[in-house]
Amino acid sequence: MVRAVLTACLFSSALFANLVSTQDWPVNRSFYDYLILNKIDPILISELDEDSYVAVRTILSGTTFYEHREEKTDRLLHALIPISEEQQISLYCNKDGYRLEIVPVRYAIVRETLATRIQSSLQADLIGITGNSRLAHEITAIFDDRVDFRRDVQKNDPIGAIYLRKVRLGKTWGSVTVESAFIETNGKRRYAFYYPEDEGYYDEKGNALAGLFLKYPLKFIKITSEYQPAGRQHPIYGQLRPHLGVDFGASAGTPIYTVAEGVVRFAGCQRTCAEGYGKQVVIEHKNGWQSRYAHLQSFASKITQGARVSQGQTIGYVGKTGVTTGYHLHFEMRRNGQTTNPLAIKNVRQDGLKGKDLSNFLALVEKRRGDLDYYADTAKTGVNRISLIDANGNSNAN
Numbered sequence: 556m557v558r559a560v561l562t563a564c565l566f567s568s569a570l571f572a573n574l575v576s577t578q579d580w581p582v583n584r585s586f587y588d589y590l591i592l593n594k595i596d597p598i599l600i601s602e603l604d605e606d607s608y609v610a611v612r613t614i615l616s617g618t619t620f621y622e623h624r625e626e627k628t629d630r631l632l633h634a635l636i637p638i639s640e641e642q643q644i645s646l647y648c649n650k651d652g653y654r655l656e657i658v659p660v661r662y663a664i665v666r667e668t669l670a671t672r673i674q675s676s677l678q679a680d681l682i683g684i685t686g687n688s689r690l691a692h693e694i695t696a697i698f699d700d701r702v703d704f705r706r707d708v709q710k711n712d713p714i715g716a717i718y719l720r721k722v723r724l725g726k727t728w729g730s731v732t733v734e735s736a737f738i739e740t741n742g743k744r745r746y747a748f749y750y751p752e753d754e755g756y757y758d759e760k761g762n763a764l765a766g767l768f769l770k771y772p773l774k775f776i777k778i779t780s781e782y783q784p785a786g787r788q789h790p791i792y793g794q795l796r797p798h799l800g801v802d803f804g805a806s807a808g809t810p811i812y813t814v815a816e817g818v819v820r821f822a823g824c825q826r827t828c829a830e831g832y833g834k835q836v837v838i839e840h841k842n843g844w845q846s847r848y849a850h851l852q853s854f855a856s857k858i859t860q861g862a863r864v865s866q867g868q869t870i871g872y873v874g875k876t877g878v879t880t881g882y883h884l885h886f887e888m889r890r891n892g893q894t895t896n897p898l899a900i901k902n903v904r905q906d907g908l909k910g911k912d913l914s915n916f917l918a919l920v921e922k923r924r925g926d927l928d929y930y931a932d933t934a935k936t937g938v939n940r941i942s943l944i945d946a947n948g949n950s951n952a953n
C-alpha cells in the first residue's frame with residue numbers, strides 16, 4: 556500500500572476561486588511527468604515501497620481523471636487518477652504539503668436489460684445497440700463453449716442479458732457483470748446465470764459455462780514455494796520475508812498464460828530489471844482482481860500496457876530476471892490490492908456446482924429465469940430494448 560508522504564506544498568487558504576475539471580490521461584505520460592508538470596517534488600514517488608512504485612506506473616492512457624486547481628495560480632490542489640478499476644491515486648495538497656494515497660474509485664452501478672435479434676454478428680449488434688464492447692465480449696465469452704457463433708447463429712436469433720454496468724464521471728466505467736443471459740439458436744434457448752460465490756457462469760442446471768480463472772498459469776505444474784504471507788526464510792536475503800505468491804519451477808522460455816480475460820496494466824521492470832521481481836506483467840481482471848507474473852525472461856508480443864488479453868493467452872516466458880535463485884515463475888493474485896493465496900481461490904473454471912453451492916444456485920435460477928424468458932419473448936416480437944432497471948452506488952463526480 557502507498558504510504559502517505561509529504562513534500563513541500565505552498566498551501567493557501569480558500570481565498571481564491573477553485574476550478575474542477577476532468578481530463579483524459581495523455582499517451583506516454585508518466586506519473587513522474589505529471590508531478591514535474593505540476594511543480595511537485597518527485598521525491599513523492601521515490602519514497603514509495605515496491606508495490607506502490609508499480610501502482611503509479613499503471614495509469615492507462617485515455618483514463619478520465621479529476622483535477623481541482625486554484626484558479627488564480629493554477630496550482631494543483633487535488634487530483635484523482637485511477638490506477639485500476641477499483642483504486643485511484645489521490646494526490647492532494649494540505650497545510651503539511653502534498654500527500655499521496657490510494658483510495659477507492661467511486662462509481663454508480665446501474666442494472667440494465669438488453670434484448671434483441673441478431674442481424675449481422677453478435678459482437679457488432681451488441682456494440683451497435685449498447686456502445687459497450689466489454690458487454691459484447693462478455694456475452695460471447697459466456698456462451699463460447701456451447702455456441703459456435705459462426706455456424707450455429709442465424710439472422711433473427713434472439714439474444715439478451717440482464718447486466719450491471721458501472722458509471723463514473725458520466726461514462727461507462729470498467730468491466731460489466733452479466734447476471735443472466737440467453738441466446739436462442741436452432742429453436743433451442745440456452746441460459747447462462749452468474750453465481751456470485753465463485754464469479755463463474757453456469758447453465759440452468761449448474762453445469763459450468765465459463766470460469767473466472769484458470770487454475771494455473773502454466774501447462775505443467777511444479778510448486779517450489781507456497782504462499783506464505785507471514786514470512787519465509789528468503790533464499791537470497793536470508794531474512795524472514797513474506798512470500799506473497801506461489802513459485803512454479805519451470806525451464807527457461809516456458810510459455811506463461813494469463814489466468815483470465817483482462818487488461819495489461821503493467822509490463823516492465825520496477826526500478827531496474829536486475830532488482831526485485833525483474834520483468835513483470837500485471838493484469839487487471841474484473842471485480843477488482845489482478846494477477847501478477849514475475850521474473851520473466853521476456854514478454855510475448857503485443858503484451859504492453861493497455862493491451863486486452865483473453866483467458867489462456869500467452870503473455871510471456873519463464874525466466875530468472877530480478878532477484879531469484881533460478882528459473883521459475885512467481886505468480887500472485889490480488890483483490891483490491893490485497894494478496895491472496897492463488898492455490899486457495901475457488902474462482903476457477905470447474906465442471907459444475909455441487910452440494911450446497913448447487914442448491915443455492917438453483918434457488919437463484921428459480922428467481923431469475925422468469926425475467927429472462929420474458930425478455931426472450933419480447934426479443935422475438937422484434938422490439939429492440941435496452942432499459943434501466945435500477946441504479947445504486949455513489950455517483951459523486953470523483
Ligand SMILES: [Zn+2]
Pocket residue numbers: 780798800801802884885886
Ligand atoms: Zn515467489
